[in-house]
Amino acid sequence: MSSNKIEKVDKTKKIVILFLLIFLFLCILMISVFRTISEKRHLPSLQGEKNELAVRGDIISEDNFKIASSKKLYKAAIDTRHLDPNKKELFLNLFSIYSNTEYEVLKERLIEGEKNPGNLVLSYGIDSRSAKNLKELAFKLVQLDVFTSRMVNGTKILRGLTISESGEKRTFSYNDTLTPVVGYISKYESELGKTKVNGIKGLERHYNKVLNQSKDGVLQGDRDVLSYISFDKNSIIRKRIDGATLNLNIPLKLQKNNETTLDVYKEKLGADEIIVSIMESKTGKILTMASSNRFNPEKIRKEDIGSLNVNAVEYQFEPGSVVKPLSIAIAMDKGLIKKNESFPAYNSGGGKGVYKIGRFNIKDDHAFSKSYLSLEDIVIYSSNIGTLQIAQRLTGPEFFEGMKRFGFTRKTGIDLPYEKKGVMPKVWQFSAGDKEKRDNVFKATVSFGQGMTATFIQLLKAYSIFNNDGQMITPRIVNYLTHDGNKYKPYEDKPEKIVSKETADAMKKMLIKTVTDGTGKSAKIDGLEIGGKTGTAQIARGGKYLKKYISSFFGFVNDDKGNSYTIGVTVINPISTGTHWYYYYASWSAVPVFKEIVQNLVKLNYLTPKEGIIPEKK
Numbered sequence: 001m002s003s004n005k006i007e008k009v010d011k012t013k014k015i016v017i018l019f020l021l022i023f024l025f026l027c028i029l030m031i032s033v034f035r036t037i038s039e040k041r042h043l044p045s046l047q048g049e050k051n052e053l054a055v056r057g058d059i060i061s062e063d064n065f066k067i068a069s070s071k072k073l074y075k076a077a078i079d080t081r082h083l084d085p086n087k088k089e090l091f092l093n094l095f096s097i098y099s100n101t102e103y104e105v106l107k108e109r110l111i112e113g114e115k116n117p118g119n120l121v122l123s124y125g126i127d128s129r130s131a132k133n134l135k136e137l138a139f140k141l142v143q144l145d146v147f148t149s150r151m152v153n154g155t156k157i158l159r160g161l162t163i164s165e166s167g168e169k170r171t172f173s174y175n176d177t178l179t180p181v182v183g184y185i186s187k188y189e190s191e192l193g194k195t196k197v198n199g200i201k202g203l204e205r206h207y208n209k210v211l212n213q214s215k216d217g218v219l220q221g222d223r224d225v226l227s228y229i230s231f232d233k234n235s236i237i238r239k240r241i242d243g244a245t246l247n248l249n250i251p252l253k254l255q256k257n258n259e260t261t262l263d264v265y266k267e268k269l270g271a272d273e274i275i276v277s278i279m280e281s282k283t284g285k286i287l288t289m290a291s292s293n294r295f296n297p298e299k300i301r302k303e304d305i306g307s308l309n310v311n312a313v314e315y316q317f318e319p320g321s322v323v324k325p326l327s328i329a330i331a332m333d334k335g336l337i338k339k340n341e342s343f344p345a346y347n348s349g350g351g352k353g354v355y356k357i358g359r360f361n362i363k364d365d366h367a368f369s370k371s372y373l374s375l376e377d378i379v380i381y382s383s384n385i386g387t388l389q390i391a392q393r394l395t396g397p398e399f400f401e402g403m404k405r406f407g408f409t410r411k412t413g414i415d416l417p418y419e420k421k422g423v424m425p426k427v428w429q430f431s432a433g434d435k436e437k438r439d440n441v442f443k444a445t446v447s448f449g450q451g452m453t454a455t456f457i458q459l460l461k462a463y464s465i466f467n468n469d470g471q472m473i474t475p476r477i478v479n480y481l482t483h484d485g486n487k488y489k490p491y492e493d494k495p496e497k498i499v500s501k502e503t504a505d506a507m508k509k510m511l512i513k514t515v516t517d518g519t520g521k522s523a524k525i526d527g528l529e530i531g532g533k534t535g536t537a538q539i540a541r542g543g544k545y546l547k548k549y550i551s552s553f554f555g556f557v558n559d560d561k562g563n564s565y566t567i568g569v570t571v572i573n574p575i576s577t578g579t580h581w582y583y584y585y586a587s588w589s590a591v592p593v594f595k596e597i598v599q600n601l602v603k604l605n606y607l608t609p610k611e612g613i614i615p616e617k618k
Contacts, residue, residue, distance in 0.1 A: 052217030057243030074131035075166035167195025176294035244483035284473035320537030323449035330402030342372035380518035391447035470504035527609025534586035553590035
C-alpha cells in the first residue's frame with residue numbers, strides 16, 4: 001500500500017476516534033444534566049421571614065407620664081471557632097465600647113466560652129440603641145477580618161457577631177412612685193425562647209391578661225441575592241401589636257406631692273404606715289392612692305417584703321368611730337329617729353357616760369355637761385352610748401343588712417387583686433326571753449366600729465355616699481384602656497342607691513359640723529366645704545387588744561366650682577407612749593394629714609376656695 005493511502009487511513013481513524021470521543025463526552029454531559037434535573041435537590045429557600053417582638057403594654061398616669069413600660073432586649077452572640085485568636089483583644093475592646101459592657105466581664109465570659117468552642121452568648125440584656133450600634137459593629141468586624149471562615153461539610157462558612165431579639169424588660173420610670181398600687185412582675189421564658197413578664201401584684205396583676213395581649217409582627221416574602229426580603233403582592237405583612245395600655249385616673253404630680261406628705265408625717269408620727277386616697281365622689285375616679293411604705297419594683301430588697309401588699313385593700317382592721325355615721329344613717333333612713341329627739345347621756349354626776357348592756361359596760365371617751373344628747377351631739381362629739389342607743393332600734397337582721405348595703409363584708413370592686421371583704425358578726429333577732437340578747441351586744445359594739453373588721457377602701461367607698469346624694473359608686477384606678485388604636489373601658493359603672501338623698505344630706509350637714517365644731521376641727525380650711533369623722537381603735541391580735549392603735553379620718557371636701565372629693569386617711573400604729581402619746585388620737589394624727597392633702601389639692605388647682613378667702617397655711 002502506498003504511503004498516501006496509509007496516510008488517508010490513519011487520518012480517517014483519527015477523525016473517527018475524535019468523533020467517538022466527542023460523542024462520549026456528549027453522552028456523559030447529557031446523563032449528568034438528566035441526573036441533575038431528575039434528582040431531588042436541596043436548594044436554599046427563596047422565601048424569607050422576619051419577626052418583630054411585641055411587648056407588654058404601658059401604664060400611663062392621667063397627666064401622660066409612663067409609670068411602667070416594657071423595652072425590647074437583644075442578645076449578642078458569636079461562634080468562638082470563627083474568632084481570629086490574633087484579633088481577640090481588638091474584638092473585646094470594640095464590643096466593650098459599643099455595648100457599654102465592662103472589658104473584664106467580657107474577657108472572663110469569652111475565656112469560659114472557649115472551653116466548649118461553639119455558639120457563645122455575650123449578653124442577653126442589650127437595649128435597642130446599643131443593638132443598633134452593635135449591628136454596625138458586626139459589619140465592621142467582618143471588614144477587619146476579626147472573624148475567619150471555616151469549612152463545614154465541604155462549604156466555606158463565615159459566622160461573625162449576631163444581634164437578635166431576646167425578650168423584654170419591664171421598667172418603672174419613677175422608681176417607688178405609685179407603689180405598691182402599680183405592683184411588680186416576674187420573668188418567664190416563652191415557647192419561642194423569649195423573656196416575657198407576668199404581673200404578680202397590684203395593677204400589673206389585675207390587668208395582666210390585657211397588658212400581655214400582644215402579637216408579634218411578621219414579614220414574609222421573596223429574598224433577593226443579599227437575603228433581604230423584597231415587597232410584592234405576595235408578601236405577608238402583619239404589624240406588631242403591643243399589649244393594652246392602662247390609662248390611669250391618677251395624675252403623677254398629685255400622687256408625688258401626696259407621697260411626700262406621707263413620708264414627712266410617717267417620720268413625725270412614728271407610724272408603721274400611713275394610707276391616703278382621694279376619690280371623685282360622683283364618678284369613683286381615684287386621683288390618689290398612696291402609702292408611706294413603698295419600694296422600687298425593679299430592685300426589690302428583703303426589707304421591702306412587708307411593703308409589697310396594697311394595704312388599702314388587703315389589710316383588715318377594726319375601724320372604730322368612723323363607722324358611727326354609717327350605722328346611724330341606717331336608722332335614719334328607716335325613719336326610726338324623730339326630729340329634734342334627744343338621747344340620755346348616762347353621765348350622772350357629770351362624769352363620763354357608762355351604759356350597761358348584758359355583762360358589758362359601754363363608755364364614752366368624753367364627759368358631757370348635759371344629761372341628754374341631740375343627734376348632732378352624738379355625731380359631732382362621737383358618743384358611743386348615743387350611737388348604740390340608735391342602733392338598738394334596728395332588729396339584728398336590719399342592722400346587719402344595712403351595714404352590708406354600705407359595703408361591709410363585700411368587695412368594693414376596685415381594680416386591684418386580692419381585695420379582702422372584712423368580717424362582721426351576724427346579728428340575729430332573739431326572743432324577748434333570751435337572757436343575754438346577744439344581738440344587742442353585737443349591734444352595740446359594731447355600731448361604733450368594734451367587733452368587726454373592714455378595709456380602708458370599703459370605708460372610703462361608704463363615705464362617698466354622703467357626698468353623692470345617697471348613691472355609692474365603685475372606686476376605679478384605671479380610666480380606660482387603649483389597644484391597637486382602640487379606646488375602651490374595662491368595666492361598666494352603675495351607681496347603687498344606699499340611702500335616700502334626704503338621709504345623705506342630713507348626715508352630710510352633721511359631718512360638716514363635726515369639722516367646724518367637733519373632733520375634726522383641725523381639718524377646717526376657709527373657703528371650702530369640709531366634713532368628716534375621726535376614728536381611733538386598738539389593733540387586735542389573737543383575740544386580744546394590743547397597746548397599738550389605728551387612727552383614721554374619712555370625709556369629703558367640695559368647692560363652689562363643682563369639684564367634689566371623698567378623702568380617707570388611716571395611720572397605722574402611731575406613737576402612743578412618751579411625750580407624744582396623744583398622737584394615737586385621730587385628731588392629732590390622721591386629721592392633720594387630711595388637711596395637708598386638701599392643701600395639696602388647692603395648690604395644684606383641683607380645688608378653688610371661695611373668692612376673697614385665703615386658705616389657712618400649715
